[in-house]
Amino acid sequence: MSQRTTKEKNDFNQEEKMEDIRTPFSEFWRKFKKQKTAIVAGIFICLFFIAAIIGPYIVPYDIAEPDYDHVLEGPSGKHWFGTDAYGRDIFSRVVVGARISLAVGLSSVVVGAILGAILGLISGYYGGWIDNVIMRIADVLFAFPGIILAIGIIAILGPGLYNVVFAVAIFSTPMFARIVRGSTLAIKETVYVEVAKSIGTKDKRVMFKHILPGTFSGIIVYFTMRIGTSILTASSLSFLGMGAQPPTPEWGAMLSSGRDYLGVASHITFFPGMAIFVTVLAFNLLGDGLRDALDPKIDN
Amino acid sequence: MLNYTIKRVLGVIPTLILISIFVFLFIHLIPGDPARIVAGEDATAADVELIREELGLNRPLHIQYINYIKGILNGDLGISLKTKKPVLEEIKNRFVPTFTLTLFSIFWSVVFGLLIGIVSAVNRGKWQDYTGMFAAVSGISLPSFWLGLMLVQIFSVKLGWLPTGGYGTFKHFILPSMTLGAGVAAVIARFARSSVMDILKEDYVRTARAKGLMQKIVVWRHVFRNALIPIVTMVGLQFGFLLGGSVVIETVFSWPGMGSLLIDSVAFRDYPMIQSEILIFSLQFIIINLIVDLLYAVLNPEISYK
Amino acid sequence: GCGSKDDNEAPDQGQEETTEKPEENNESAAKDNKDIVVAVQDTFISMDPHDTNDTLSYSAQKAMMQGLVGFDKEMNVIPVLAESYEANDEATEFTFKLREGIKFHDGTDFNAEAVKVNVDRLANPENRLKRHSLFAIVDHTEVVDEYTVKVVLKEPFGAMINNFAHPAAMMHSPKALEEFGKEVSRNPVGTGPFVFEEWVSGSHVKMVKNENYWKPDYPKVDSVTFKPVKENGSRIAMLQTKESDFIYPVPTEQVKAIDGKDGVVVEAEPSIIVRYLAMNTNKEPFNDVRVRQAVNYAINKEAFKKVVCGGYLEKMDSIIAPNTQFYSKQEKSYDFNLEKAKELMKEAGYENGFETEIWSNNSSNVIKATEFLQQQLAQIGIKANLVPMESGTRLERIWSVENPDDAELQMYYAGWSPSTGDADWGIRPLFAGESFPPNSYNTAYYNNEEADKWIKKGIATADNEERREAYEKVQEIIWNDAPWAFLGVSMTMGGRQEYLEGVYLLPDGSLSVEEAEIK
Amino acid sequence: MDKKILEIKNLKTHFFTDNGTVKAVDGVDIHINEGETLGVVGESGSGKSVTSLSIMGLLNDTSGRIVDGKIEFQGRNLVNLKEEDMRKIRGNDIAMIFQEPMTSLNPVLRIGKQISEAIKLHLKYDKQKAKEHTINMLKLVGIPRAENIYSEFPFQLSGGMRQRVMIAMAMACNPKLLIADEPTTALDVTIQAQILDLMKKLKEDVGTAIMFVTHDLGVVAEMCDRVVVMYAGRVVEHGDVYQIFENPKHPYTKGLLKSVPVLRQKVDRLASIPGNVPSPKNMPKGCKFAPRCENAFDKCWEEEPSFYDIEENHSSKCWLCNRKSL
Amino acid sequence: MAKPLLEVKNIKKYFPVKKGILKKKEEFVRAVDDVSFDIYKGETLGLVGESGCGKSTTGRMLLKLIEPTDGQIIFQGKDISKMTEDEIRPLRKDIQMIFQDPYASLNPRMTVGEIIAEPLIVHEMYKDSEEMKKRIHELLNMVGLSSYHSVRYPHEFSGGQRQRIGIARALAVKPKLIIADEPVSALDVSIQSQVLNLMQDLQRDLNLTYLFIAHDLSVVEHISDRVGVMYLGKIVEITDKDTLYDKPLHPYTQALLSAVPVPNPRIEKKRIILEGSIPSPLNPPKGCAFHTRCKHAKDICKKAAPEFKEVEAKHYTACHLY
Ligand SMILES: Nc1ncnc2c1ncn2[C@@H]1O[C@H](COP(=O)(O)OP(=O)(O)OP(=O)(O)O)[C@@H](O)[C@H]1O
Ligand SMILES: Nc1ncnc2c1ncn2[C@@H]1O[C@H](COP(=O)(O)OP(=O)(O)OP(=O)(O)O)[C@@H](O)[C@H]1O
Numbered sequence A: 001m002s003q004r005t006t007k008e009k010n011d012f013n014q015e016e017k018m019e020d021i022r023t024p025f026s027e028f029w030r031k032f033k034k035q036k037t038a039i040v041a042g043i044f045i046c047l048f049f050i051a052a053i054i055g056p057y058i059v060p061y062d063i064a065e066p067d068y069d070h071v072l073e074g075p076s077g078k079h080w081f082g083t084d085a086y087g088r089d090i091f092s093r094v095v096v097g098a099r100i101s102l103a104v105g106l107s108s109v110v111v112g113a114i115l116g117a118i119l120g121l122i123s124g125y126y127g128g129w130i131d132n133v134i135m136r137i138a139d140v141l142f143a144f145p146g147i148i149l150a151i152g153i154i155a156i157l158g159p160g161l162y163n164v165v166f167a168v169a170i171f172s173t174p175m176f177a178r179i180v181r182g183s184t185l186a187i188k189e190t191v192y193v194e195v196a197k198s199i200g201t202k203d204k205r206v207m208f209k210h211i212l213p214g215t216f217s218g219i220i221v222y223f224t225m226r227i228g229t230s231i232l233t234a235s236s237l238s239f240l241g242m243g244a245q246p247p248t249p250e251w252g253a254m255l256s257s258g259r260d261y262l263g264v265a266s267h268i269t270f271f272p273g274m275a276i277f278v279t280v281l282a283f284n285l286l287g288d289g290l291r292d293a294l295d296p297k298i299d300n
Numbered sequence B: 001m002l003n004y005t006i007k008r009v010l011g012v013i014p015t016l017i018l019i020s021i022f023v024f025l026f027i028h029l030i031p032g033d034p035a036r037i038v039a040g041e042d043a044t045a046a047d048v049e050l051i052r053e054e055l056g057l058n059r060p061l062h063i064q065y066i067n068y069i070k071g072i073l074n075g076d077l078g079i080s081l082k083t084k085k086p087v088l089e090e091i092k093n094r095f096v097p098t099f100t101l102t103l104f105s106i107f108w109s110v111v112f113g114l115l116i117g118i119v120s121a122v123n124r125g126k127w128q129d130y131t132g133m134f135a136a137v138s139g140i141s142l143p144s145f146w147l148g149l150m151l152v153q154i155f156s157v158k159l160g161w162l163p164t165g166g167y168g169t170f171k172h173f174i175l176p177s178m179t180l181g182a183g184v185a186a187v188i189a190r191f192a193r194s195s196v197m198d199i200l201k202e203d204y205v206r207t208a209r210a211k212g213l214m215q216k217i218v219v220w221r222h223v224f225r226n227a228l229i230p231i232v233t234m235v236g237l238q239f240g241f242l243l244g245g246s247v248v249i250e251t252v253f254s255w256p257g258m259g260s261l262l263i264d265s266v267a268f269r270d271y272p273m274i275q276s277e278i279l280i281f282s283l284q285f286i287i288i289n290l291i292v293d294l295l296y297a298v299l300n301p302e303i304s305y306k
Numbered sequence C: 001g002c003g004s005k006d007d008n009e010a011p012d013q014g015q016e017e018t019t020e021k022p023e024e025n026n027e028s029a030a031k032d033n034k035d036i037v038v039a040v041q042d043t044f045i046s047m048d049p050h051d052t053n054d055t056l057s058y059s060a061q062k063a064m065m066q067g068l069v070g071f072d073k074e075m076n077v078i079p080v081l082a083e084s085y086e087a088n089d090e091a092t093e094f095t096f097k098l099r100e101g102i103k104f105h106d107g108t109d110f111n112a113e114a115v116k117v118n119v120d121r122l123a124n125p126e127n128r129l130k131r132h133s134l135f136a137i138v139d140h141t142e143v144v145d146e147y148t149v150k151v152v153l154k155e156p157f158g159a160m161i162n163n164f165a166h167p168a169a170m171m172h173s174p175k176a177l178e179e180f181g182k183e184v185s186r187n188p189v190g191t192g193p194f195v196f197e198e199w200v201s202g203s204h205v206k207m208v209k210n211e212n213y214w215k216p217d218y219p220k221v222d223s224v225t226f227k228p229v230k231e232n233g234s235r236i237a238m239l240q241t242k243e244s245d246f247i248y249p250v251p252t253e254q255v256k257a258i259d260g261k262d263g264v265v266v267e268a269e270p271s272i273i274v275r276y277l278a279m280n281t282n283k284e285p286f287n288d289v290r291v292r293q294a295v296n297y298a299i300n301k302e303a304f305k306k307v308v309c310g311g312y313l314e315k316m317d318s319i320i321a322p323n324t325q326f327y328s329k330q331e332k333s334y335d336f337n338l339e340k341a342k343e344l345m346k347e348a349g350y351e352n353g354f355e356t357e358i359w360s361n362n363s364s365n366v367i368k369a370t371e372f373l374q375q376q377l378a379q380i381g382i383k384a385n386l387v388p389m390e391s392g393t394r395l396e397r398i399w400s401v402e403n404p405d406d407a408e409l410q411m412y413y414a415g416w417s418p419s420t421g422d423a424d425w426g427i428r429p430l431f432a433g434e435s436f437p438p439n440s441y442n443t444a445y446y447n448n449e450e451a452d453k454w455i456k457k458g459i460a461t462a463d464n465e466e467r468r469e470a471y472e473k474v475q476e477i478i479w480n481d482a483p484w485a486f487l488g489v490s491m492t493m494g495g496r497q498e499y500l501e502g503v504y505l506l507p508d509g510s511l512s513v514e515e516a517e518i519k
Numbered sequence D: 001m002d003k004k005i006l007e008i009k010n011l012k013t014h015f016f017t018d019n020g021t022v023k024a025v026d027g028v029d030i031h032i033n034e035g036e037t038l039g040v041v042g043e044s045g046s047g048k049s050v051t052s053l054s055i056m057g058l059l060n061d062t063s064g065r066i067v068d069g070k071i072e073f074q075g076r077n078l079v080n081l082k083e084e085d086m087r088k089i090r091g092n093d094i095a096m097i098f099q100e101p102m103t104s105l106n107p108v109l110r111i112g113k114q115i116s117e118a119i120k121l122h123l124k125y126d127k128q129k130a131k132e133h134t135i136n137m138l139k140l141v142g143i144p145r146a147e148n149i150y151s152e153f154p155f156q157l158s159g160g161m162r163q164r165v166m167i168a169m170a171m172a173c174n175p176k177l178l179i180a181d182e183p184t185t186a187l188d189v190t191i192q193a194q195i196l197d198l199m200k201k202l203k204e205d206v207g208t209a210i211m212f213v214t215h216d217l218g219v220v221a222e223m224c225d226r227v228v229v230m231y232a233g234r235v236v237e238h239g240d241v242y243q244i245f246e247n248p249k250h251p252y253t254k255g256l257l258k259s260v261p262v263l264r265q266k267v268d269r270l271a272s273i274p275g276n277v278p279s280p281k282n283m284p285k286g287c288k289f290a291p292r293c294e295n296a297f298d299k300c301w302e303e304e305p306s307f308y309d310i311e312e313n314h315s316s317k318c319w320l321c322n323r324k325s326l
Numbered sequence E: 001m002a003k004p005l006l007e008v009k010n011i012k013k014y015f016p017v018k019k020g021i022l023k024k025k026e027e028f029v030r031a032v033d034d035v036s037f038d039i040y041k042g043e044t045l046g047l048v049g050e051s052g053c054g055k056s057t058t059g060r061m062l063l064k065l066i067e068p069t070d071g072q073i074i075f076q077g078k079d080i081s082k083m084t085e086d087e088i089r090p091l092r093k094d095i096q097m098i099f100q101d102p103y104a105s106l107n108p109r110m111t112v113g114e115i116i117a118e119p120l121i122v123h124e125m126y127k128d129s130e131e132m133k134k135r136i137h138e139l140l141n142m143v144g145l146s147s148y149h150s151v152r153y154p155h156e157f158s159g160g161q162r163q164r165i166g167i168a169r170a171l172a173v174k175p176k177l178i179i180a181d182e183p184v185s186a187l188d189v190s191i192q193s194q195v196l197n198l199m200q201d202l203q204r205d206l207n208l209t210y211l212f213i214a215h216d217l218s219v220v221e222h223i224s225d226r227v228g229v230m231y232l233g234k235i236v237e238i239t240d241k242d243t244l245y246d247k248p249l250h251p252y253t254q255a256l257l258s259a260v261p262v263p264n265p266r267i268e269k270k271r272i273i274l275e276g277s278i279p280s281p282l283n284p285p286k287g288c289a290f291h292t293r294c295k296h297a298k299d300i301c302k303k304a305a306p307e308f309k310e311v312e313a314k315h316y317t318a319c320h321l322y
């Protein structure tokens, strides 16, 4: 027998050592890279964000400047998306509107997610009467038609973007709370949480170090999709006259004010409508991709 | 099963009480003085005060709440401030249109949603899957009012096939229920797809195949019913979405239902009306979910046999 | 913001209404039945005219019920159930001679006793009727004989006859009042051309032909159904698909798209509805008349007409519309003049402008108008933030303020339809010192003793010459004081099928279907 | 004398995943004679289940595919059979029992229905007859109150009972070959004893050939006539039970046998095989066992050995068994 | 004779299950029903029994992961069964647990280093992070892994390696007693022996005491000094391993032993096959819990629960036959 064996064995193990370190993130990234549609959607979303940030500085026209001699003109080389009832350039307004819609969508969901995550975590972890109270309240919010809730909040606070954000956030909260509670309940029962407790880890650390990170994948997916829903809800509110204040180029408000021109100058509603559709679609597709990439059950 | 039913029914009570309190407080937080509204813009302060007294709006909030609950228990939902008719009477006529509209919408969205979802899951990664899921994602990405307006333009104005709005024959139901159901159908389709895909991985599906059963039988007898269990719960939740959506859709389609009534009542600060409407909306949601829960138990022998 | 109805004070508007008048119609067969459908913008609230304050409900009521007097298409008072009427010189006693042989739909006779029952009902504050205010001045009513009735006022009121022409004064069958009590609001029984059939809340109100109508040959259609259709687009679509025979209002944006196409006709008529932007004259900076005038000069009314109203707007050259009684055209012009506006601003010390708020309701048309105003005001440095309010909020914020000094209101965009057709109702509620919210609609908080004096004079007599003189004075004073930016007079926009004739829009924005006829 | 009912030659089943190809089964040769019980042992992940699924043609729902080799059943090659024909064999000629009795039954269908649907399909019995047959099968596998159990749901049964139901289901159409993939691994020892006892009895009565997949050497010793040892997707040694247990030749088989604690056989310290099963991504080039083998020498690292006969019906895939090379 | 490290006296765990419409009626799952035993320093006590008989519940109660319904747990002379969480926290260093499922017991979102550091951080044992790192590497080497493994995530390891990580974590705080709940039952035989050997080596080197829970009788025999057999929440027999395996007294122990398949094809076994399965702990049989499956059951077995008594020296059993 040969003496080479040990060396070979070491080589073999060495090889193992050379492998990349597979962090949960790299694992996610590996799977996410396969989601072609989600990547495209992600790129779109990045573009929207860029538009939102630099849009106001690069658009060809002032979004508030009226031109009464060129009202309701269809798309042309000069005005790519045409002009609205005051002769303002719709393209510029749609681009600048991205800032508002994204801001509303994002911030309301951030607020809703944070609130929901905290409530869900507490509710799921402690259980008992706290859980009961929180979940009953969530049930109530659920049983309350969302848009009515939003209308009510707007009615209390008055119209305006901040209030829309708040209204939509409130109405996202119970769902986040449920999702986080659900994962918390599941993770709470895992052996590794039991291990943490057996070691003597305090509740707070168990909750935030061991449980919370485990709920992220659920939150992230819903988060992405919820941004879409929030943009839709905000635009519904604008449609009902309770959203952004003119001349803010919020897409829903543009749609709402343009709807009287359906059949006369349909481009006024078409482009903001498409903007909403494409944005929400992109967020939903991204969410789908994230879910597939984050779901441990899906692996091929 | 009977025990389960009773338990679930009783379990609804605390939620209802909470909702009634919530609705009551919520409504009273909205600015706008109903007495002023009833009195009209040109009424004097004294008039307004008189009316406030008459409506019991000057009493402490908790007394108002107790009276309100007492009324409900006696089948008295109060008098509409706007029309001065009993709320119950006003709502009676509005309830059926909304209820039938939501039923209609849920029916077709469940049928189409399931179909698309199952076909997509079974043909995962093939064109059927991509088409189905693209349609579904589009469905949840469209603003419903916009969709409604567009559908009217196409099917009523351009093609002249369907009425533009109003409540009446079967034809009147088509556009509003399609608009209202589109989002829900999409959600169901996506959910059904993932639910079916999960079930397809189950050991018992492999067992079924190992018996030599045909694909059709495997899918319908073994996969479908199991996949339905989580879907059913989800459908219940979607019902809330439909009820909320009806507010917007009824405006677009001049539908004489609770949704449009609600918008009117909010504008008019018709407290008793708003309270009762929201209560009924919530009640509907809760009852539907109760039914869904029971259905869940029927589908799931493990629950119904305990 | 120029439709004749949507942006008024509805649904709680003081006065907007309709009158009907007999006219001839023939039959034809462009439609295979004689049941007409009218799509309107809002839901109906009540079928009791005494307890109604929205024009739309009146439009439906007027098909079934009638008053002693009414309005013709130019808002002139004409006799209806009364053959004639007269007032004493002090304007305290009004005597009506009634038409004979008329029966209510339920068979009850129409006579002086019936009139007394109705007027007493309106005059009694304990009934808490929304229209009590129009008749609060009534002291008592006397039945002189079977067909003569005399109404005695507590104090002189020159415009009283216009109050009787207001649809609020339409007559219920006394039997129905007794039988139904408060429920008459769901069971209207009148003397009109159509008999109430059903009212499905939120869906429609249907009425059928009155076979025993007192005007021979009327009505000429079998039934009329009113349907509320809120969404502008849907209303238009209904007209295009022939689901409705008449729609009101037609959004001005759509006129070009439908007029003359597929047998659709759009009719635009001048109304008595004025569009204005009220400025709170009680507060800085609008307590300075130069600022108010500057605002008037800064707004390009021609552009307003074109951009906001699709061209359907008439020039406003007094504080009331030309069709209103005692209208007088003003000399001073507030035509668009940016130079002058800037100059006035400079004089007033606002060279760099200021920031303010425009309040309004939240319908899409109104927002469109305020957005335009915002753009215009920006030209003279006024940064106006728009605050559209859902109506409950609006009521709270404007009409719950007891002390004028607490009012937060700065600018308020609205419209006004003086539905009695009289100058008094076009001026007093809006400009009299006693009319500040919450009492009435003086949202400009305009208070001018001189003007108040003339306003009082105008109602203290029934003599038309004296009244005219008073109102000419008032109009001049207020016009020069410019408590509003005067934007224009709306046009009523109705859309109908070619085959339908005889459905009219009155200048006050109400609808008459009495003469409807299918050709 | 021994007639081969199933013969697998050079079977290669690979999974095509995002991470690359997993060669789960990579050149397996197995045969089963009529009426015999073949034990298949091997470490977790060595490809036992994949081999079973390949025989059943149940890889459709996975990313796996048979890339090479033959599976001859009664002279027919199952590899290229149409799904339609394969279906007729499945559950009829070849039946399978799975490891997890808890999840292998459909939770929403009654027990009776789950068994009788296969009977109706393959034996073309009518409803009544299928029911009778089902109840007989339930009785046969020792289920008390068979008539009642017929209309109960799986959750109402214990694990052992469910496994009996699974066996009844598999045996219902008198299969010629039964593949039992770790049928007792999830069960307690006393229940395992019941099930093993039952299977032995059934086999005596019916004479079905059984492919018994397990990693419990005790079970193999007790149940099987012949044994196949698998490692990393390959068969490394096969022979009859006595040959394998008494004269193991492959170092892996030897290690395996030595590392199990045996009741009443005191050892101070168990022998153990160092290291782990190589990951599919990181397979050694030569013999797959070389990195864990005490006796590995140069050749083992470079070249994969093929089978070398040791005695009749006993061969091993180890260079040490190649008499020529020694 | 030395005092035991841990004395368990009559511990019980009844899990309440709410029944009835208003959840008013309570029933109890008698998961552990009056169990007593001692563990002496340096020894390994094996606990065997079939699934659901209460082995894990017993183990968890010792750590107070589950609050005992009744009974005393005396660790180093202190009764910990009534202590609050705060009082117990310092003691958690002394008792550690190793779990059955090496896949579930490691947080997939933490690196191996973080996992092993967790108890050190919780008990604030190292101020200096460098020292802590050194300790982690030392522990990894102790269980046969390499230092470079500390930056990896658990999913990159095989079952045996993960179990080693679990052991390293348990050892981090230098415990006196380790409760190992089926530490090898999820592992392959070739890996199982590695882990068993490792545990034995560590016991010797670090003078550890084990409570070794398992259902595999051969494994328990191999590693334990004394063995207890559980059936339906009760210990039915307990003695040193040679006595138990050579001369089991309780009919259940006898059946259990006879059921174990032996990897030797020549041995023809005479099996005692038990009918049926373990009854539900929700309503255990009256009298002796085992009488429903016992061949020797007499009338008394149905009526009275047998006393748990010392039948022979150091050999305890609960059976009416003795
Ligand atoms: N669906 C699949 N996709 C990808 N790889 C798979 C799939 N199924 C099995 N494998 C891989 O094939 C190899 C063999 O798996 P198999 O299930 O046959 O092992 P086994 O011998 O049955 O193990 P066990 O004793 O754990 O059941 C494993 O490496 C496994 O990861
Ligand atoms: N939290 C709980 N609530 C109710 N019953 C429980 C709970 N935990 C365990 N049980 C029950 O207690 C009994 C004993 O469970 P335990 O986990 O201790 O068994 P075990 O001997 O460890 O079994 P296994 O070998 O399967 O691990 C079982 O019947 C189980 O169903």
Ligand SMILES: [Mg+2]
Pocket: D048, D049, D050, D181
């Ligand atoms: Mg397997």
Ligand SMILES: [Mg+2]
Pocket: E055, E056, E057, E181
């Ligand atoms: Mg356990």
